[in-house]
Amino acid sequence: MAEPGLSLGDLIDMQIRQQGPMSLASYMGLCLTHPTRGYYRKADPLGTGGDFITAPEISQTFGEMIGAWIADLYLQMGSPEKFTLLELGPGRGTLLADALRVATRATGLAEALDLKLYETNPVLAAMQRERLSAHSPDWIEDVETLGASPLIIIANEFFDALPVRQFVRREGKWYERSVGLADGQRVFGLSPTPYQEALIGEAFASAEDGEVAEIGLAGQQFMGQLCRLLGPRGGALLTIDYGYAHTQPGETLQALARHAPVDPLAQPGAADLTTHVDFEALGRAGRMAGLTVHPIVTQGSFLTSLGLAERHSALATANPQKAASLASAFDRLTRADQMGELFKVLCAASPGLRPAGFPA
Numbered sequence: 001m002a003e004p005g006l007s008l009g010d011l012i013d014m015q016i017r018q019q020g021p022m023s024l025a026s027y028m029g030l031c032l033t034h035p036t037r038g039y040y041r042k043a044d045p046l047g048t049g050g051d052f053i054t055a056p057e058i059s060q061t062f063g064e065m066i067g068a069w070i071a072d073l074y075l076q077m078g079s080p081e082k083f084t085l086l087e088l089g090p091g092r093g094t095l096l097a098d099a100l101r102v103a104t105r106a107t108g109l110a111e112a113l114d115l116k117l118y119e120t121n122p123v124l125a126a127m128q129r130e131r132l133s134a135h136s137p138d139w140i141e142d143v144e145t146l147g148a149s150p151l152i153i154i155a156n157e158f159f160d161a162l163p164v165r166q167f168v169r170r171e172g173k174w175y176e177r178s179v180g181l182a183d184g185q186r187v188f189g190l191s192p193t194p195y196q197e198a199l200i201g202e203a204f205a206s207a208e209d210g211e212v213a214e215i216g217l218a219g220q221q222f223m224g225q226l227c228r229l230l231g232p233r234g235g236a237l238l239t240i241d242y243g244y245a246h247t248q249p250g251e252t253l254q255a256l257a258r259h260a261p262v263d264p265l266a267q268p269g270a271a272d273l274t275t276h277v278d279f280e281a282l283g284r285a286g287r288m289a290g291l292t293v294h295p296i297v298t299q300g301s302f303l304t305s306l307g308l309a310e311r312h313s314a315l316a317t318a319n320p321q322k323a324a325s326l327a328s329a330f331d332r333l334t335r336a337d338q339m340g341e342l343f344k345v346l347c348a349a350s351p352g353l354r355p356a357g358f359p360a
């Protein structure tokens with residue numbers, strides 16, 4: 001049981017003094033989800049008053065497009081009498097509130113819907129309860145408890161919030177990045193002995209000295225687990241996040257507080273720690289589970305192919321006083337120099353399904 005007066009930084013330092021340096025993944029895990037002091041356990045981090053803003057909070061149209069995507073998939077799945085819709089990390093519940101306003105127009109979908117939410121943050125869960133009560137959601141702590149119904153999984157900016165491991169190349173060998181103490185200050189270090197080469201993966205085989213292999217093992221394992229659950233149930237997983245389409249060396253860890261970058265070691269639990277998502281690795285996990293992984297597309301192309309421009313222009317015609325803010329939200333979601341290209345979309349689906357927004 002943690003002492004009430006101690007900060008998460010104090011607890012981490014005590015652990016390092018007792019047990020030695022911890023891996024970056026362990027450090028990230030504590031910073032993000034320590035039961036009482038973790039970043040995602042305490043407060044609402046979203047919005048202009050928080051640390052960052054996400055697509056559903058920029059415009060209602062983001063969730064509406066996902067709603068149309070869900071409705072289309074539900075119809076392709078043969079309009080089952082019951083299906084589970086699971087959102088991972090639903091934030092304030094905004095995406096689902098907007099999505100379900102649209103999706104429930106599909107005949108039978110509202111009656112068939114079994115809504116499940118996977119959320120670690122009690123403050124956000126309370127907001128989700130308020131926002132989504134009309135759809136009677138249940139919160140699950142373990143995805144293995146899902147029933148046997150067909151399943152649609154949505155995750156926006158979820159995988160970037162899971163811990164990663166980093167390995168640094170030194171004289172032809174890989175050493176794991178750790179967090180230790182020097183002169184009482186938290187510092188990055190390296191494991192004293194090298195890590196097994198074979199476990200790092202072929203994508204990093206030609207890495208040069210000094211290069212970093214960043215491996216989102218927790219995300220890849222969770223993706224594999226979810227896709228194995230999807231297999232026998234039928235359905236699809238859609239995930240949207242910032243990241244890269246092909247596994248590549250490089251480090252992307254960043255800490256954000258009040259919309260600005262901060263030192264990731266300075267205030268554990270007070271800043272969001274994230275990394276860019278390796279979509280190729282997530283796709284590999286989906287394929288290994290037997291699903292069809294559709295070619296990764298950019299957020300800009302996904303949203304526009306679902307009709308985002310038409311929706312924005314209909315809203316602007318109906319509300320001319322909002323035309324400027326709608327145009328700015330459209331740019332923010334789709335332009336290459338804003339979220340349009342950095343954010344990617346991946347869908348892993350049962351063979352035979354043709355998820356909208358992906359090339360046929």
Ligand SMILES: C[S@@+](CC[C@H](N)C(=O)[O-])C[C@H]1O[C@@H](n2cnc3c(N)ncnc32)[C@H](O)[C@@H]1O
Nearest residue numbers: 040054089090091118119120121156157158161
């Ligand atoms: C960056 S926010 C995105 C929120 C929302 N999807 C949106 O787009 O606005 C990450 C979400 O994932 C949740 N989350 C982070 N780590 C989690 C974990 N390990 N287990 C479950 N939920 C987690 C957070 O509490 C939050 O709801």
